[in-house]
Amino acid sequence: MSLIIQADSVSKIFQQRKRLPGLSGTLRGLLKPETVPVRAVEEISFAIRAGEAVGYLGPNGAGKSTMIKMLTGILAPSTGKVHVLGRQPVEERVANAREIGVVFGQRSQLWWDLPVSDSFDLARHIYRIDPARFAENRAEMVEMLALGSFLDRPVRQLSLGQRMRADIAMALLHGPKILFLDEPTIGLDVVAKDVVRKFLARINRQRGTTIILTTHDLQDIEEICPRLIMVDDGRLLFDGPLRSLRRSFGARRRLRLDFYTDPGPIWIGGARPVGSSGTQREFEVDEDGRSLIDLISALPPGTPLRDASLHEPGIEEVIRTHYQRRRA
Amino acid sequence: MRETLMLWWQLMRLRARARLQNRLSLVLAWISQGFGYAGAFASIWVILNRFGGLGGWRWPELAFLLGFQIFGYALGAMFTFTQFRFMEEQVRDGEFDMLLVRPVNPWSFLVFSGIDLQYGSHFALGLVLMIMAGLQLDLDWDLLMILRLLLSLMSAAMLTGAMFTALGACAFVLGRSRFLFGLYFDFWELSRYPAIIFGLPLQLILLTILPFSYMGFVPVSVLLGKPVPILGDAAPMLAILAGPITALIAAWIWRACLRRYQGFGV
Known part of the structure; x- marks a missing residue:
């Protein structure tokens, strides 16, 4: 096309x-206007x-x-x-x-x-x-x-x-x-x-x-x-x-893991821990191509996993995060 | 050309239909404006009766001038006043942008889509005054005289439209133009009187930079066979050419300002 x-x-x-403020400013503005690009x-x-x-x-x-x-x-x-x-x-x-x-x-x-x-x-x-x-x-x-x-x-x-x-x-x-x-x-x-x-x-x-x-x-x-x-x-x-x-905006997927008991510190290759609360752990996943099964398989054997989910960031969230980061 | 004329006709037709949706408000506008002008003219008549004349002009002559001035003004203003007076708002609200994305000449579109029927009382008053005064003045109404009257009225109408165009165009550059219309009407009031009553500097201004004298005094003096100071023998020609000349200048100003149009907002 x-x-x-x-x-x-x-x-x-x-x-x-x-x-420009005031009457003199208005007159000056008319005779010799100042502009800002x-x-x-x-x-x-x-x-x-x-x-x-x-x-x-x-x-x-x-x-x-x-x-x-x-x-x-x-x-x-x-x-x-x-x-x-x-x-x-x-x-x-x-x-x-x-x-x-x-x-x-x-x-x-x-x-x-x-x-x-x-x-x-x-x-x-x-x-x-x-x-x-x-x-x-x-x-x-x-x-x-x-x-x-x-x-x-x-x-x-x-x-x-x-x-x-x-x-x-x-x-x-x-x-x-x-x-x-x-x-x-x-x-x-x-x-x-x-x-x-x-x-x-x-x-x-x-x-x-x-x-x-x-x-x-x-x-x-x-x-x-x-x-x-x-x-x-x-x-x-x-x-x-x-x-x-x-x-393009570096927005990463989030892996959320829920355990039966507190598993202590958890490390998964290619995922960065970003949050922890009680029996829950949250990670940012570096690579786009990795599946949920890949990530779970990387957990140490015997870890008491109850549930796992992988979240794609919404477009709105990606853009909002970008603008907020820029303004900060 | 045929398509352009059809478009202009269609625009005028739609505008008239839209305005006639509320006939009562139109009739009320005619009545109120008619009374307003009749009151202003009556006060001039009272003054004239008391003093016997104004700069050597008697009542029937002045009545002819008043009738000519309001008729010529209405003829020009009905195509231009409302649209160009609101140009500032049209620019600010982006309405003018809407014109530029259509395959039309924006000036023509504005003129024909904004034709204003509210000038009915102006025309009626002007016509009545000119006919009554014309009968009293015992003028020799031959074909040449009628042609001269019509061309002078056209010239006065063009002058009015040209001045409104030029004032409205300032909104493209300044972003504001409404205040200029206030100044316009301060001077426009002077065009109701024989310019001979003003001092020489003001007479010169009204014949050159602010050519309001061509809206009444100059053409009516020519029609009544009265002398026109400063212009002399050139007066008959200028009474007819003032409108087209001002229109050319206004067209140049319009184009120059439009080239610098920046719109509003980013």
Whole structure:
């Protein structure tokens, strides 16, 4: 599959105006404004192939939205290059916009006072969609996202979940090659999140639409995106399959052993003791490949073992531990 | 081009439908604004009656000026005022970002999707004043005169739209622009009067840096055959060209500010 998004050493530096206190400060600010450079994105490179679904993850202020804005043509990079479908988005904003769909979780493209169907009709004019193709896409979206029951209701009367479904449908009516989603599940309840996630995974699989998704919710990524790009403080931390994240961040599995009686100090090769309480012992396992049987076999003979378990750290735990370690 | 026109039409249609969802509030807005302006104009009429004239302008002439000024302003403001006045909020809340990810010209989209029906009373008041004053003034309304009136009104409308565009565009760079609209209306009030009553420095400012005189005084003086100080014989041409010239400058400012657009948040 061909590369459709490329970011080469992309940085974005904002010049933030310094607010000076008092009236004299305000006047000075107007006549001779002082600015402070804020580095939102620093030297980030990645490439995305057609049909991929990529989660772009990071804490608040990590530069996720800035990267999405550069890929969608809203902002120009300060240094480095961004290419989307062979174009520099900000230079060819209109041509780029015709081939992408964008959903911002906290904003809507729908007309507040009018029925959803009116906004869909407007999309037909905005994207110059052939009427037959429009009818086909619209029917498909209505069916897949179950929009039929509220298509003719004013947007202001819809629930957040219904609005998000309608927004996603609107972004896909023109059949974009890439769908950018900025926090699409923010504020949604569990059921609505599930509908959105399942739909996005299906669109990616069936239509081959490339999906770039920013989120705080790791479950979004686990259910939609096999690949994860993680950023923090504007820098790239990780780019790869979700399953490699644990190894890459040095997250180790935990072995928990429960004995009938206190076994005293226990040593297992390739496992480091990390906790002990009464008849329980806990170890961090160095190697990913070792099985539970391997580890139990390494116990000294005659040890009164009652139960044993091996825990994989959850993605959320891995990332939380990483951020906490970084902030400490 | 046909698709673009269709899009503009569709945007205006949707905007009108959305606004007509609450007809009562629209009618109330017309009534309250109509009364507001009628009150302001009545106070000018009282002053004029007491002093007999204002800078050599009698009531019917001034009434024509008031009618022209409010009609031309409404024509420009109905396409631009609401959207560009709220540009600061649109930038801050990311609404403007939503425009940039669509394959449209953001300025046109803003203009046609924000057309405001609240100016009904402005048009009615302006038209009534111009017709009543026009009848009293015994003007020779030939085809050229009507054409000149229409072009001058278009120019005044363009001037209004251009100034709102330029002020709104400042939000791209400064992050704020609302305060500029307050300053605008302080000067805009002056365009209701014959500029001849002001001192020379202010007259010059109103003809150049803040071209409010072209919203009423200059075109109406030309239509009424009254002399225009400073501009002299160039007044008839400038009464029609001021709008397009300001629009070109505003387009340049809009593009320059948009190039420096940084959005909000990281």
